Amino acid sequence: MFKTTERSAIFPAPSGPDGVQFWHHVEHEVHWPWYYLKVVQDFGDEEMRTMLMVSTASDLADIVSARTDSVWLEEAYIVTPGSINESGSWKLESLLEVVVLRNERCFPAEVCHVVTGGQIYKLGQSPCLQSVKPQKIFDALIHLGKGENKNHHRKKGD
Numbered sequence: 001m002f003k004t005t006e007r008s009a010i011f012p013a014p015s016g017p018d019g020v021q022f023w024h025h026v027e028h029e030v031h032w033p034w035y036y037l038k039v040v041q042d043f044g045d046e047e048m049r050t051m052l053m054v055s056t057a058s059d060l061a062d063i064v065s066a067r068t069d070s071v072w073l074e075e076a077y078i079v080t081p082g083s084i085n086e087s088g089s090w091k092l093e094s095l096l097e098v099v100v101l102r103n104e105r106c107f108p109a110e111v112c113h114v115v116t117g118g119q120i121y122k123l124g125q126s127p128c129l130q131s132v133k134p135q136k137i138f139d140a141l142i143h144l145g146k147g148e149n150k151n152h153h154r155k156k157g158d
Contacts, residue, residue, distance in 0.1 A: 038074040039063075
């Protein structure tokens with residue numbers, strides 16, 4: 001989760017009708033990764049690209065499922081602290097897959113992130129393998145790009 005204060009608001013007045021607020025800074029806990037997503041909005045005669053910071057896998061899943069032909073993800077990254085990526089410092093890496101492993105009650109127990117280079121970052125507690133219910137919430141080959149089905153890009157056997 002990101003946090004900030006009213007004092008860090010650039011325009012301390014109430015937000016506009018679209019709910020947009022601008023902040024000088026936000027704070028994030030140093031122990032957890034976050035997602036950095038390039039979002040494209042197609043207005044017909046032009047496209048606008050913005051970067052979105054997302055703090056949870058659940059929020060990532062919501063954004064992925066909201067993809068349309070006029071709003072989509074173009075790039076996805078995970079930003080990990082050195083304690084997770086074992087480098088001693090923060091890293092920004094291209095995100096290939098995110099899989100949530102759910103326990104017998106369907107609660108998220110572990111989130112697995114696959115990044116370019118094949119590294120896998122696991123967060124949470126490994127559930128009992130007999131009761132695991134995996135749910136792939138992000139796959140770069142499928143979820144990056146416009147809303148059309150991207151499965152034709154997969155290699156046989158993937």
